[in-house]
Amino acid sequence: MKQLLFIISLSFFVFSCGSKKTVVTKKSKREQTEAVIVEKKTPEKEVESTTAPSALTSTEAYIEAYKEIAQKEMTLYNIPASITLAQGILESASGKGRLSVEANNHFGIKCHTWTGAKIYHDDDKKGECFRKYNSAKYSFRDHSLFLTSRKRYEGLFDLDVSNYKAWAKGLRAAGYATDKKYPQKLIGLIERYELYKYDDEVLGLNPSRRKFNTEEEYLEHVVAKGDTLYNISKRYNTSVEAIKNANNITGSNIAIGQVLKIK
Structure with a gap:
């Protein structure tokens, strides 16, 4: 009887040990599988870098950027491209002034009856209202409309469109600027950078045959x-x-x- 009990107890012990070994093995296999899953990584997506457009760095760059727009305005509205470019250079500091950088306003045109976007800037008075445009080309167009739609400037359009000196003086006489040296500043820019050649291209003139009147202009x-x-x-x-x-x-x-x- 004792021998029978001993055999039964021994069998139970052996069976119990075998069961524990099996459980450990299964646990080990699951841990290894989980470890493999954790180590697997998805590569990160590369982010493309963007570069902001560089600002105009010189008067020559300004002329190159806007000469065709000025010529188009000359074709449509009979305003010398040389005058438009010279005014843009002077008023916007060759595209580096605050109004041109932040508002695309290249001619310092104030709000008046403007109902579009606005920017406030210190000029003759503190915090004056100026027009703001989505693109520089709209500033050039508004400049053309500004001159052609106001009675005070109508005398300009009786002048020879190739005579930039008369136009420069006419703008001052009509009250476009209060600076007495405004005509000389425009003429100086036109002759320094040979802006008159853009007028000649529109008019179909040969620049080498342009006659400069050395006599005083009236x-x-x-x-x-x-x-x-x-x-x-x-x-x-x-x-x-x-x-x-x-x-x-x-x-x-x-x-x-x-x-x-x-x-």
Whole structure:
């Protein structure tokens, strides 16, 4: 009887040991499988780098960037490309000024009746309102519309479109700028960078055959009803004596239709 119990106990012990060994083996296999899964990595997606467009670094770069736009405006609105470019260079500091960089406003045109986007900038007064454009080309177009839609500038379009000197002086006389040296600044830029050649291309002229008038340039004013030497002098920011001297007038009488030279 004792021997039988001993045999049964021994069998139970052996069976128990075998069962534990099997459990350990299965656990080991599962741990190895899990380890393989953890070590498997998905490669990260590469991120492409982007480079912001570089700002214009020189006046030459400004001219190259906008000469074709200025020529298109000349074709459509009869404004010399040389004048448009020179004004853009002067007003925007060759594209580096705040208004041109942040608002694409290359001509310093203020809001007036503008209902579009705006930017505020210190000019003659603190925090003045200026127009803001989505693209520089819209600034050039608005410049053309600004000149062609205002009565004060209509005299400009009686001038020879190839005569940039007369246009420069005409802008000042019409009140575009308060700086007395504004015409000389425009003319200086046009001649320094040979901007007149872009006018010649539009007009189909041979640049080498362009005739530069070394004599002093004059504007012309056709006397209308109600004109006097005094109010004409105020309109063109000159003096009565200067008008009389330029036109060999001794008295104060002028006739309707008379053409006066304005220095």
